[in-house]
Amino acid sequence: MKMKEYELFIGPQHPxxxxxxxxxxxxxxxxxxKAECNVGYLHRGFEKLMESRTWMQNIPLVCRIxxxxxDVNEMAYSMAVERLMGWREEVPERARYIRTVVLELSxxxxxxxxxxxxxxxxxxxxxxxxxxxxRDYIMDIFEQxxxxxxYHIYIxxxxxxxxxPADLPKLIExxxxxxEKRLKLYDDVFFKNRIFFDRAVDIGVIPKEKAIEWGVTGxxxxxxxxxxxxxxxxxYAAYENIDFDVIHYPELGKFDVLSSGGDAYTRMxxxxxxxxxxxxxxxxxLKKMPSxxxxxxHPNWFKWEVPPGIAYERVESSKGEYGYMVxxxxxxxxxxxxxxxxxxxxGINVAETILKGANIADVSQILFSLDICPPDIER
Amino acid sequence: xxAKEIIGRGEEVHGRLYVKVEKQExxxxxxxxxENKFQxxxxxxxxxxxxxxxxxxxxxxxxxxxxxxxxxxxxxxxxGEEMESLHDLFPQIETYEREIKEMYGVNFIGNERxxxxxxxxxxxxxxxxxxxxxxxxxxxxxESIPPVEDxxxxx
Amino acid sequence: xxxxxxxxxxKHLLKRPHTIRYPYxxxxxxxxxxxxxxxxRGFHSNDLEKCIGxxxxxxxxxxxxxxYEEIPELEVEKGKKIRPIxxxxxxxxxxxxxxxxxxxxxxxTPNFKLIDVDREKFRFMPTQLNVKRDDYMVxxxxxxxxxxEYKEKVKGNK
Numbered sequence: 001m002k003m004k005e006y007e008l009f010i011g012p013q014h015p016x017x018x019x020x021x022x023x024x025x026x027x028x029x030x031x032x033x034k035a036e037c038n039v040g041y042l043h044r045g046f047e048k049l050m051e052s053r054t055w056m057q058n059i060p061l062v063c064r065i066x067x068x069x070x071d072v073n074e075m076a077y078s079m080a081v082e083r084l085m086g087w088r089e090e091v092p093e094r095a096r097y098i099r100t101v102v103l104e105l106s107x108x109x110x111x112x113x114x115x116x117x118x119x120x121x122x123x124x125x126x127x128x129x130x131x132x133x134x135r136d137y138i139m140d141i142f143e144q145x146x147x148x149x150x151y152h153i154y155i156x157x158x159x160x161x162x163x164x165p166a167d168l169p170k171l172i173e174x175x176x177x178x179x180e181k182r183l184k185l186y187d188d189v190f191f192k193n194r195i196f197f198d199r200a201v202d203i204g205v206i207p208k209e210k211a212i213e214w215g216v217t218g219x220x221x222x223x224x225x226x227x228x229x230x231x232x233x234x235x236y237a238a239y240e241n242i243d244f245d246v247i248h249y250p251e252l253g254k255f256d257v258l259s260s261g262g263d264a265y266t267r268m269x270x271x272x273x274x275x276x277x278x279x280x281x282x283x284x285x286l287k288k289m290p291s292x293x294x295x296x297x298h299p300n301w302f303k304w305e306v307p308p309g310i311a312y313e314r315v316e317s318s319k320g321e322y323g324y325m326v327x328x329x330x331x332x333x334x335x336x337x338x339x340x341x342x343x344x345x346x347g348i349n350v351a352e353t354i355l356k357g358a359n360i361a362d363v364s365q366i367l368f369s370l371d372i373c374p375p376d377i378e379r
Numbered sequence: 380x381x382a383k384e385i386i387g388r389g390e391e392v393h394g395r396l397y398v399k400v401e402k403q404e405x406x407x408x409x410x411x412x413x414e415n416k417f418q419x420x421x422x423x424x425x426x427x428x429x430x431x432x433x434x435x436x437x438x439x440x441x442x443x444x445x446x447x448x449x450x451x452x453x454x455x456x457x458x459g460e461e462m463e464s465l466h467d468l469f470p471q472i473e474t475y476e477r478e479i480k481e482m483y484g485v486n487f488i489g490n491e492r493x494x495x496x497x498x499x500x501x502x503x504x505x506x507x508x509x510x511x512x513x514x515x516x517x518x519x520x521x522e523s524i525p526p527v528e529d530x531x532x533x534x
Numbered sequence: 535x536x537x538x539x540x541x542x543x544x545k546h547l548l549k550r551p552h553t554i555r556y557p558y559x560x561x562x563x564x565x566x567x568x569x570x571x572x573x574x575r576g577f578h579s580n581d582l583e584k585c586i587g588x589x590x591x592x593x594x595x596x597x598x599x600x601x602y603e604e605i606p607e608l609e610v611e612k613g614k615k616i617r618p619i620x621x622x623x624x625x626x627x628x629x630x631x632x633x634x635x636x637x638x639x640x641x642x643t644p645n646f647k648l649i650d651v652d653r654e655k656f657r658f659m660p661t662q663l664n665v666k667r668d669d670y671m672v673x674x675x676x677x678x679x680x681x682x683e684y685k686e687k688v689k690g691n692k
Binding site: 026053056057060061129133137140141143144145146147148151153165170171173174175178186188189190192193194301302 | 627
């Protein structure tokens with residue numbers, strides 16, 4: 001007797017799912033016929049809350065939208081407020097470099113988490129332990145720089161909250177050296193591991209010609225073969241003064257090109273290579289960092305009024321393009337703040353499309369390779 | 380600005396092209412922009428201008444080639460006016476429309492997936508509308524739940 | 535591509551564990567500096583003599599974590615006799631209250647350790663007392679076993 005199509009629910013408590021979300025699968029044998037994303041387990045109403053808080057009170061709130069990579073939120077929100085205030089050109093040079101360092105450290109931390117959880121989805125449990133352990137050394141840097149480990153509340157409109165301590169670059173350099181050493185081990189254990197090749201190549205392909213239309217951004221877009229990076233296209237912080245290559249398919253450096261791009265294999269390798277690139281950006285930023293002011297003078301926070309207007313600002317997060325649309329009517333509170341989370345497209349439309357035809361065993365690795373983060377879908 | 384040359388209208392607001400149009404023109408405009416290398420649909424936002432009695436729908440588009448951002452803005456009445464769905468142009472518009480339907484109550488004609496998204500079994504007013512009072516809602520709903528009487532029971 | 539190289543992970547069998555045995559082992563960073571440093575945003579300290587009771591901290595607090603209580607026996611030159619009480623069930627340690635404090639009396643300290651079974655204990659008036667980072671505010675009833683007992687247990691696990 002032929003088995004009929006049946007339904008399968010993965011999540012929200014399943015360990016093979018990327019956070020508090022659920023996928024509803026229709027399965028024939030072990031092939032997925034249809035997938036539907038179901039979110040709603042994490043909706044905290046940030047956008048509504050932001051409308052009832054003043055411009056500065058929103059800063060401790062926005063970073064909570066993305067847990068692995070919180071600084072991009074503060075950055076995008078601050079940039080939007082700066083644009084409305086007309087401060088875009090006035091942000092002190094030193095603050096721009098400190099922001100670059102913070103954003104790149106946060107990117108490495110998020111990539112370590114992403115790579116670790118992806119390896120966990122393939123059943124290699126060594127790497128998640130190592131990656132999260134090494135991420136903690138970056139948290140140590142954040143603790144000494146910003147005063148908190150996860151939610152830093154450090155990037156403010158007009159600069160950064162306080163100056164970088166003089167002895168911190170030494171610690172950052174030491175951590176970066178350690179990470180470089182560890183990455184070699186990661187390669188041996190995971191990225192050059194036979195299991196990775198056998199499982200990940202040509203799985204969950206996002207075709208190059210469809211990638212932009214589907215709204216794919218960030219490392220996922222670069223893995224599909226487009227050389228697009230917001231840090232290059234619309235430089236923010238100090239990225240215009242920093243020399244870096246946009247890592248994209250088919251230029252994978254020391255790794256072999258095994259597929260035709262856009263698959264889980266290439267997506268993970270792009271992330272792996274971008275860790276090294278971030279280390280190089282941090283080194284350059286620390287070297288070029290000028291001295292001087294770190295924050296513009298703020299108006300009285302209780303009476304701060306932002307000129308009316310609409311601003312959209314985008315930054316490159318570890319997951320893709322992060323955007324904030326901020327609308328002001330000239331008052332003490334924003335009229336509307338809308339967050340464009342990169343997972344909004346990756347987690348819903350893209351995942352639903354590329355999961356069709358996949359094996360049940362590959363569902364979890366496809367989702368992790370897209371680096372879906374439900375907090376920025378629901379906000 | 381390249382986008383201004385393509386569509387021949389709009390004004391520059393904070394470095395972005397901001398185009399105010401009627402709701403019937405939106406589809407044609409986005410189609411023209413999509414054919415002219417504005418291929419990345421960034422997002423669809425909704426703003427509640429309660430004093431004007433209108434919702435503003437903002438379609439954000441970005442061109443990787445020209446490095447330009449375009450906002451196409453259209454206004455519809457808060458009550459009783461609907462918008463045409465554009466999910467056939469970009470697949471992710473479907474999700475944005477679904478969220479706006481739930482959060483603001485704007486109906487999009489032609490979108491068949493306007494099912495509950497974040498909120499399930501929500502009988503109240505769409506929560507992102509400005510006249511939805513969160514504090515009053517919390518007071519009405521959560522303070523009516525009886526407190527836990529015996530902590531040792533259960534688990 | 536390799537099948538043998540992943541076995542390199544086995545050399546970690548001979549290494550010491552990555553985790554620290556908190557609180558009996560110190561948390562240090564890569565350079566051996568003890569954490570948390572003075573920058574960490576933990577509990578508040580408030581100089582009651584310097585504080586003028588202006589309520590600015592309560593106004594900026596978006597979590598409504600700050601309420602006020604009057605201290606009648608306090609001798610003040612200017613301002614009111616009210617002083618902030620902070621509810622650490624609500625506080626998010628953002629530190630905006632210290633940034634708006636006009637006298638600079640309210641500060642954040644690197645002390646964040648408070649263990650108690652009674653949740654009312656998490657709402658208290660910050661003073662100058664709880665500023666040292668080694669201060670543990672531990673409820674004796676909440677401890678399952680004493681530090682000595684714990685050390686014995688850790689020794690047994692080696």
